[in-house]
Amino acid sequence: MESRRRMQLYRTMHLWHWISAAVCFAALTLFTVTGITLNHASAISAEPAVSTGNAQVPEALRGLLAVGGAESAKPPPEIAAWAEDAFELSLRDATAEWSEEELYLSAPGPGRDAWVSVDRASGAAKFEKTDRGWLAYFNDLHKGRNTGITWTIFIDVVAAAVLFFSLTGLVLLWIQARQRTSTWPLVGGGIALVTALMIFFAH
Numbered sequence: 353m354e355s356r357r358r359m360q361l362y363r364t365m366h367l368w369h370w371i372s373a374a375v376c377f378a379a380l381t382l383f384t385v386t387g388i389t390l391n392h393a394s395a396i397s398a399e400p401a402v403s404t405g406n407a408q409v410p411e412a413l414r415g416l417l418a419v420g421g422a423e424s425a426k427p428p429p430e431i432a433a434w435a436e437d438a439f440e441l442s443l444r445d446a447t448a449e450w451s452e453e454e455l456y457l458s459a460p461g462p463g464r465d466a467w468v469s470v471d472r473a474s475g476a477a478k479f480e481k482t483d484r485g486w487l488a489y490f491n492d493l494h495k496g497r498n499t500g501i502t503w504t505i506f507i508d509v510v511a512a513a514v515l516f517f518s519l520t521g522l523v524l525l526w527i528q529a530r531q532r533t534s535t536w537p538l539v540g541g542g543i544a545l546v547t548a549l550m551i552f553f554a555h
Contacts, residue, residue, distance in 0.1 A: 358527060365523045372517040379510040386494035389487060401483040407438040409475035417455060417472040427457050435468045439479040443468070445500060460498040463489030 389396060409417065409431070416428045427435075427448040435457065436443050446459035446468075457468040466481040496504050522539075529535040 362524070362527045365520045365527070369517060369520040369524060372513050372520065376510060376513045376517060379506075380514060382490070383494055383510070386490050390491050390494060393491070396487060398485045398487060400485070402480065403483075404478065404480045405439050406476070406478045407435075409434065409470060409477055411475075414475045417470060417475065427455065431455070431470065432457070435470075435477065435479070438477070439468065439481075441466050441468075441479065441481055462492035462497060462499050463487075 413430055413434060416431055425447055427443065427446055432443045432446060435441075441459065442461075443457060443459050445461075446457045449456040449458070452472070454472055455470040457470075459466045459468075463485065464481065464483045466479065468477060468479040470477040493499060493503065496507050525535050525539065
C-alpha cells in the first residue's frame with residue numbers, strides 16, 4: 353500500500369515538475385543569461401546613442417503650461433501627445449515635475465532614458481533620449497528597472513514557478529533517495545558550498 357502511494361506521489365511530482373519547467377523555460381533562460389551579463393557588466397563595453405532636439409509648443413497649447421496641472425504627476429495629455437509627435441518618442445508612462453519655470457517630463461524605460469523640458473513662459477521645449485543598446489535592455493528586464501507593473505508581476509510569477517520547480521525536484525529527490533545513496537550528500541554539499549561562499553567570499 354505504501355509502495356502504491358509512493359508511486360502515485362512520484363508520478364504527481366514528476367508531472368508538476370516538468371510542467372513548471374516547461375512554463376519557466378523561456379524566462380529562466382533569459383534571467384540566467386542576463387545574470388551572467390550583469391555579473392560582468394564592467395567588462396562589456398557599450399556606447400550609448402544620444403539624440404536631442406528642440407521645438408516650440410503651439411500657441412493653442414500654451415495655456416496648459418500657464419495654469420492647471422501643477423499638482424498632477426501625469427503630464428497634460430495634449431502636451432504629451434504633441435511632444436510625442438514633435439520628438440518621436442513615447443511618453444505613455446511619463447511622469448511630470450512642475451516648477452515655476454518649467455514642466456519636466458521623465459520617461460525612462462528598459463535600456464533607455466528620455467526626458468522633455470518645456471519652458472512654461474516661452475513654450476520652448478527640448479528633449480534628450482539615451483539608448484544604451486539591446487544588452488542594457490535585457491539587463492534592465494532582469495532587474496525590473498523601468499519596466500512597468502505588468503513585467504514586475506511577471507517576474508514575481510516566474511519566481512514563484514521556479515520555487516515550485518525546485519520544491520517538486522526536492523520531493524523527487526526524497527522519493528528516489530533510497531535507490532540513490534549519494535542524493536543527500538550532494539544536496540548537503542550544495543547547501544554547504546553556497547553557505548561558505550556567502551560567509552567567506554561574498555563581501
